[in-house]
Amino acid sequence: MKSIAYYIKEPRAIGKSFLYHFGGMFSDARYLRLMYYFQTGKRLHLKHPKTFNEKLQWLKLYDRKPEYTTMVDKYAVKDYVAKIIGQEYIIPTLGVWNNPEEIAWDELPKQFVLKTTRGGGGKGVVICRDKSRLNRAETIIQLRSAMKQDLYKNFREWPYKNVKSRVIAEEFLSDDDGEGGIKDYKFFCFNGKPLYCGVFSGRWSGVNADYFDMNWNHLPFTLKNNPFAKIRPVKPQTFETMCQLSTRLSAGHPHLRVDFYEVNGKVYFGELTFFSASGFGQFSPDEWDNKLGSYIQLR
Numbered sequence: 001m002k003s004i005a006y007y008i009k010e011p012r013a014i015g016k017s018f019l020y021h022f023g024g025m026f027s028d029a030r031y032l033r034l035m036y037y038f039q040t041g042k043r044l045h046l047k048h049p050k051t052f053n054e055k056l057q058w059l060k061l062y063d064r065k066p067e068y069t070t071m072v073d074k075y076a077v078k079d080y081v082a083k084i085i086g087q088e089y090i091i092p093t094l095g096v097w098n099n100p101e102e103i104a105w106d107e108l109p110k111q112f113v114l115k116t117t118r119g120g121g122g123k124g125v126v127i128c129r130d131k132s133r134l135n136r137a138e139t140i141i142q143l144r145s146a147m148k149q150d151l152y153k154n155f156r157e158w159p160y161k162n163v164k165s166r167v168i169a170e171e172f173l174s175d176d177d178g179e180g181g182i183k184d185y186k187f188f189c190f191n192g193k194p195l196y197c198g199v200f201s202g203r204w205s206g207v208n209a210d211y212f213d214m215n216w217n218h219l220p221f222t223l224k225n226n227p228f229a230k231i232r233p234v235k236p237q238t239f240e241t242m243c244q245l246s247t248r249l250s251a252g253h254p255h256l257r258v259d260f261y262e263v264n265g266k267v268y269f270g271e272l273t274f275f276s277a278s279g280f281g282q283f284s285p286d287e288w289d290n291k292l293g294s295y296i297q298l299r
Contacts, residue, residue: 072271143167
């Protein structure tokens with residue numbers, strides 16, 4: 001429960017709270033116009049979108065294909081991706097359950113990762129480094145809460161509307177870099193061509209984000225709440241492979257983000273994302289919102 005002081009300091013939060021509770025009375029377009037203002041303080045231009053964030057909102061409304069539901073389902077996407085690039089890039093699944101109470105704890109190894117199939121942000125992921133020390137009751141509560149989050153209802157991310165809510169367990173991956181968790185390589189692809197790679201690091205102490213072009217030149221922008229890493233990430237040895245795989249996976253889509261991990265010289269697929277930060281990311285400097293938006297060609 002947020003305090004009164006919080007809402008006084010963040011007045012637009014009142015609007016967001018209202019939409020979360022009563023948004024069902026609005027059309028998707030009207031809802032997104034309101035939520036865009038409450039999230040960013042800016043007006044959403046849907047008739048003639050120009051920025052990256054505006055075009056992502058446009059795509060939520062007008063680019064809807066049945067296969068998108070499979071592509072964002074953290075479990076179903078594995079078969080989808082394996083058919084395109086091969087099973088060797090898929091993180092092995094250890095189990096899948098309809099709700100957290102069904103998790104077969106005794107069948108899981110010492111280390112593993114739990115995920116909700118409909119997303120849920122950071123709360124939708126539990127990284128277990130030692131099963132003997134894991135608080136199972138708290139984990140169940142966390143996953144149950146994450147499963148209640150609805151990316152379609154709250155942010156109108158249409159692909160999630162019909163994703164079956166489940167929990168999966170995956171093998172634990174580590175790059176042993178001592179920097180607070182495995183790095184996440186996020187390739188921003190436009191019309192089947194990767195142009196930028198976001199490197200997300202420091203998972204245990206606060207997420208850092210550094211962006212690079214395809215020649216591994218560090219770019220002078222980031223997103224709010226994701227500062228540059230203190231030590232600039234080095235180019236992964238499998239970078240070219242990731243580029244090739246992201247090209248194949250993003251073919252035919254105006255914009256798609258393809259995420260990978262690198263572990264001991266091997267590439268693993270992470271996820272597919274149509275709407276980075278749900279189209280509400282705050283760029284710093286702001287001009288990059290326009291620059292990335294120029295690469296999305298709308299029909």
